[in-house]
Amino acid sequence: MGQDGSTGQDWPHYGGSYQFWRYSALDQINRSNIKRLTPVWAFQTGVEDGGLQATPIVVDGIMYLTSSWNRVFAIDAATGKEIWHYYYKNPRQIGIIYSPWNRGVAVSGGRVFMGTLDNYVVALDQKTGRELWKVNVEDLRQCGCNITGAPLVVRDKVIVGVTGGDSAHRGYLSAFDAETGRMVWRFYTIPAPGEKGHETWEGDSWKYGGGATWMTGSYDADLDLIYWGVGNPAADFYGGSRKGDNLYTDCVIALNPDSGELKWYFQQVPHDVWDWDAAYESVLLDLVVKGRKRKLLLNTNKGGYTFVVDRTDGSFVSAWPVAENINWITGVDEKGRLVGRKEPVVGKSTFICPSIGGGRQWNQGTYSPQTGWYYTTGIEWCQDVVAKEEEPVEGLNFFGGAFKMRPLPKGESHGHLDAYDPVTGKKYWSYRSKYPLLASLLGTAGDVILTGDVEGYFFALDAKTGDKLWSFQTGSGHRGSAISYSVDGRQYIATPSGWGSAVAGLFPQLWAESEDFRAGSTLFVFALPQEAE
């Protein structure tokens, strides 16, 4: 029996558990009775720009929810009554593309931790919402970077990533002492001169080479390692001035949580020139592969490939696609190397699938120990890309080119949600969606997979067959992450609803009608009806 990554009464971490399964062991709500699921309360955050992209945290019957512009709410998770709120005072001008959303907090040891749009980390008193400490990570006005991802707390360390991967900026992960806010370590995702890996950068390109850590990592308590995905190198589409593999961009890195020391890395895309990232979640699974028990890590990138590696040492196990329309490579060989690269060209348009929006978006998948399957979304869409030589200007956008969304060569652009064998990528079923699905998946021991679509429907599929069991119209598209928890023996399912975000903004290039999609920012909570006394 391996580590159990399922959640129970609480939803204590951003990814559910440290293993990031996004799977709840609760089964009061199940495939037989889910059609009776009923809304029990809703919570409106009051700010709808950027949509509602959060994952709520639930600890001991209290929910901690964030919205755009760094609002934090503590809510009675059974009734929806607000306990306290904290509205962070952002400057009037943020002026960078990584805004105004926030994707969640971390809760630990009586404190609530959040990164802010102007690049501070704040700690709040869990009971009152009062600010305990606040520390600036780097000046927003200089670095063009900030924090939108949820922190990860391991023991007394608050580990926080940073955006800025599409700007002239050098990325890092920082760890702060939970009590005092003092910075304990910083790991730069791009090695400085004299450090190992620096030779994979040309000239001064390391100074502005991207490598953002904009999502949230995972943690293996037995190995005492944190795992974090690192984003694309900058400039995104032009690599001519950063020749080399560009470590540790597009890598999953394993670090010691106390020291920030690098244990191993696995690079999915050496010298990325497509803005693919490897920044999404890392799912920790203990599975038998070819008769051998393995400690695995599964990470899907924006290029549409899932990479499975051994999480003790980063050695390659397998890779498989989550989208059908992928032409930037022809495949991945048995050693994990990319084959048949098709790169953007300076001054000339190149047709590349998937689009910059990704073969999958950041919204996370789920692993069910009951079916043994990994569930994730996939997107079919393409783009024209033109690369351009570009000089970096510190803190400003540094894309090195431009793109235009394009429909598929054959058939209509669309999204899907699929059930896979996590190691081989064998597909068991597929649910097709008219538009790409941009909300995270939630799996439960009731054998249901829940998510929302961009048209506002929150729905449940049978984990074994993919059949749709139930749906509910929430009034605005889904871009956040649903969770499940229980209070006093009653199971709840909560989902953010609220259309918005960077990728939502690209939709009208393919679907003109989506320009009129309604924004929103509401959390809906569902449960089974209580029997009449």
Place this chain on the structure above:
Amino acid sequence: MIWVSLLLIQTVADPAVLQRGEIIFAQSCATGYCHGAAGAAGKGPRLRGQSLDRNRVSEAIRDGIPKSAMPGWKDRLSEQDLSAVIAYVVSLEHADEAGLPEYPMPPGTGPAAYVDFPGPAEAKQGRDWFFDATRLLQCSTCHSVDGRGIAVGPELSGSTLEDQDRFLSLVRASRSQHVLTATLTDRSSFPALRFEQNEGWVKLYDLTSAPPVLRTFEASSIASLVDAKGWSHHSVTRDYEDKEIKGIVKYLAWLRSQE
């Protein structure tokens, strides 16, 4: 009718200006997730085929839009390029889908011409040191000048900027007139800067490590707050060489001369 069409042409920008505007737009506004190729929508709003007021476009481009991701460009683009991109965005009112350029990036020379530092080279060198992001601890970690940096420590102005040696000795000082030692009732202590005090709460910057942390305490949890003996400004400027500090003074003195 010739004069009518001439009049129409007068209100339409010069094609060369529009072409320049198109290149600036492609590189500064269409990039990434912003306004999309030729304004066809991205994270930022769609601009093609919209009726846009020239004054509002100009204001938004120059100053940015508060409470949004739209930055101001007046300090980043030359006046000529600002005018060109404003003219281009306004011209998109008459653009339709059929008119979308075949390539997302129009042909044209070089990257957008960002405004260069207006001061002398030695001041620019000093500025680069002041804001040097390759150092974990840079001057701007604790001091704000010219609209950048975090204003934790005191403002850097006054007569010391005229005397490089005096400035250097202040930067290297083993004592600081501003820094206190805070001792908590649990007997822990740290070098602190007073920030705010009210209704039973005290906010202090904790200077134990960089970056400084703004911590909030119940007044009753602070045992004492006295002049620091254990903290020196030298301890946070060790990574800077003397010649760099002197270069930084030149930058600060130049800034002061511009006021």
